[in-house]
Amino acid sequence: MPLPGPAQPLDRLNGAVIAAHEAGDGMRLAGLYGEAADRFAEDGDIASACFFYTQAYIFALEQGAPEAERYAAVLRRHGRL
C-alpha cells in the first residue's frame, strides 16, 4: 500500500523506522510513528496523521505501553477507532 501524505517528514524518519522494524523494537516504533503522526496533525493533514497514529497505537498496544491510550484517544476523536 502506498503511504499517504507528503513524503518529507517521513523521509527523515524512514531510516529509523526501518532500523526499529529490523530490531523488532516495538517501543521505538510506537514512538517514531507517534512522532510522525504528531507532525502530520500539526500540518492539519488528518488522513496521514490517523494513519500514523494507528501504527503508533498498535505497537504501543502490543508493548502494553501507556501511550497507547493517548493514540487511541486521538483516533477516537476523529472517529477512527
Place this chain on the structure above:
Amino acid sequence: MEQRLVDEDLARVMEPVATANGLSNRYYTDRQCFEAEKERVFFDNWAAIGFAKDVPENGDAMPLTFLGQPLVVIRGRDGKLRVFQNICRHRGMILVREPGRIRGAIRCPYHSWCYDLDGALKATPHVGGPGHNTHAAIDRDALGLIEVRSHVWRDVVFVNISGDAPPFEEAHEKMLARWREFDRPLLHSGADSSFKLEVATNWKLAVENYCESYHLPWVHPGLNSYSRLEDHYHIEEPGAFSGQGTLVYRQLRGDENETFADAPGLGEKWDTAAEYIALYPNVLFGVHRDHSFAIILEPRDNASTVEHVEIYYHDESSTGPERAALRAKNTAQWRVVFEEDIFVVEGMQEGRNAVHFDGGRFSPAMDSPTHMFHHWIATQLAR
C-alpha cells in the same frame, strides 16, 4: 471389505483378557488408523499437551503443535491458563512463534490485528481503509481467538479439542478421588528435573509397557532388587486409567542419608506405597510420598513419540539448593529406568511390521492393565 476387517480386529481386542488379541499391526503402522486415532482418541477425549509450569507468570505464552494442531497456551492477567488455536481470525496466520512474555497484546505478524490475553480482539488496524480502524462488517466481539477447552491437573494441561467430552472432573472423577491425598501444589525446580526422550515407537506401546509390572524383573533388574514382582498390584479403572502400584517403595537417600520431605497429611499406606498410572490417552503419572512425576507422550507419527518427563516435589525444602545433589540423583535414576524401556517399545514397534502378527496375547494374570488400555482404544475407534 476393508472396513469389516478393521471391525473384526477391534472385536477381538474387546474380548475378555484371556481370549483377546491385542490391537493389530495397522493401529501402529497405518496412516489412516493414525488419523482415525487422532480424532477419536485424542480430539474427542482429554489429551495432555504440556505443563502449566512452563507458563508461570501472567502474560506468558507457549506455542505448540499437537497432532498437527497449532495451539498456544497463555496465562492471562487474571492468572487463569487458557488454550487457543494459535491462529488469527483474519486470514488464519500463525500468531505466536516463540514462547515468551506478552506485555500488552498479541499482535498478528501479518496485518497486525491485536488480541488480548483472554483472546478478545482488541484492534483491527486500517480495516476500514488507511487510518480507519473499524468497519461495520467486522464485529470484534465475534472475532476473538478460538479457545479450546482446557483443564490443568497435577500441572498437566489437558485439552478436549472436539469440545464434546464430559467435563474433566467428571470424566476423571475416579482418578481425582484416588489421589485426592496428593492434591496440593507440585513444586518443580527447573532443568534438573526435566528431560525428554525421543523414541522410535508408537505412543500406545509406551502406555502398554508402563501399565504392567510383568517386565520389571527382566528389563529393570536394578529396580527389582528391592521391588519384587509380588510386591506389585494392578490398578484398573475401565474406560479411564490403568497401571500398577508397589507396596515396597523406599525413599531415595543422599550421601548424608538425607531424603526429600513428604507431602503432608498422607495416609499410612503411602509410607511404602507408590502408584504408576496411565491416564488415557497419553499421560503417565507416578506418585510417591516425597515426589511425583508426569510423562506426556507426544505422538509425532505412528512410529515416533516424544516422552516429556517432569519430576515434581511436595515440599519447598526439596526444591532448594541444599537438595540439588539428591534431585540430580533422583532424575538420573528415573532416566535410567525410562531409558531401559526404550529397546522394548522400539522393538515391539519394529515387530509390528511382521505381516503374520495377530496383535499378540495377554497374560490374564499379569497383563490385564495393558489389555484394559487396548480395550479402551478399541472402544474409541469402534464408536
